[in-house]
Amino acid sequence: MKKLEFVLIGLIVFASGCYKHNEPRVHLRDEVGSDTAGSNIVTRPVKYAFSALIGEGIEITNAVTRRSDAGFLELYVNGRNASYNTRRFRYKVEWLDADGIMIETKTSVWLPMSAMGKSPFTIKAVAPRPQAVDFRMDTRKWE
Amino acid sequence: MKAKVLFLIAAVCFLAAGCAQETTMIDTRNDEGKAVMALDYRDFDMAASKMVQSMLGSGALKKQDGGRYVVATGRIINDTTQRIDTDQLMVKIETEILNSGQAVMTSAIGSGSDELLHDTRELRDSEEFDQETVAKRQTLIAPELTISGKIFQRNIRYDRNRQQIEYYFQLKLSDVKSGLRFWQDETLIGKRGSNRSVSWE
Secondary structure, three states: OHHHHHHHHHHHHHHHHHOOOOOOOOOOOOOOOOOOOOOOOOOHHHHHHHHHHOOOOEEEEEEEEEEOOOOOEEEEEEEEEOOOOOEEEEEEEEEEOOOOOEEOOOOOOOEEEEEOOOEEEEEEEEOOOOOOOEEEEEEEEOO | OHHHHHHHHHHHHHHHHHHOOOOOOOOOOOOOOOOOOOOOHHHHHHHHHHHHHHHHHHOOOOOOOOOOEEEEEEEEEEEOOOOOOOHHHHHHHHHHHHHHOOEEEOOOOOOOOOHHHHHHHHHHHOOOOOHHHOOOOOOOOOOOEEEEEEEEEEEEEOOOOEEEEEEEEEEEEEEOOOOOEEEEEEEEEEEEEEOOOOOOO
8 A cells, every 4th residue: 555655656756857848938837837846746845945955046147238229238137046936136237338447327226136936037237328338247135 | 328329320321322323324335224115215226227227228318310319307296105305316317318428408497497597697688797608598408308207106005014005106208399208117116014114204
């Protein structure tokens, strides 16, 4: 009898871990899509605990800049929240001119950002001066 | 006995002095202070930053034939329960519009007008002033664009002990000649806190 229970639990764990949908641009959250190893009621606590144990958090994939039609530098920072919990943080973008000097602007303030668990996110920022050619970005915990 | 009482009074005074809250300067660049239910400078900084980025990023201030637009600040309505000087928001936005190099603000008309511009024109008949230095007629430049907007709040009972306050910052940029709206945006700042907190300071 115990063997049967073990087999059933094993099946649930493996079956939930196997599911993958083919469209990476669509994110199905818990209780929307089919169970995965991270969302299955049996395996979820283990996955969450492991994620917290190894300290998963925000990861930055890349930062893209482009010049808008209006002549301002636009910044798109793409990232992913690797943890299972929503991560709230603040970020500040500072703009640099061709000499690498920081441009003083009222827009360089700490702004709030939130990324849901296991989800991608994008931060967009626009330089308020045409002289901006580069940027630096800082983050901090949402107090 | 007397010495004991004196000692006790001195000890109480000493302890009480230690309890007084000392005044500290706010680190406005990296303020880690707690959020408050009312609007504070961080909310205005955030709203202004988002609005400026949205406005400049939209390209609404880029003049087709080159040159710079002349922009006047219109009425910014404060429809909150707080006594807000709307310049707290608008000065930041006006500064960034000016520094962007795409537009100039006018002080001749609107809520940001300078009375002295008109007062100095009344010196035209004065014999005390060199008339060559007095501004001539038809020298003021009319605005091409106006910025106006509104700040309002909604108070919502969240649960028995907490309330939710939503602050909406709305701005719009309109063309004076055609009346067409070139840009508009809204920034929402939401706060949840104790029912005992007040937001009408």
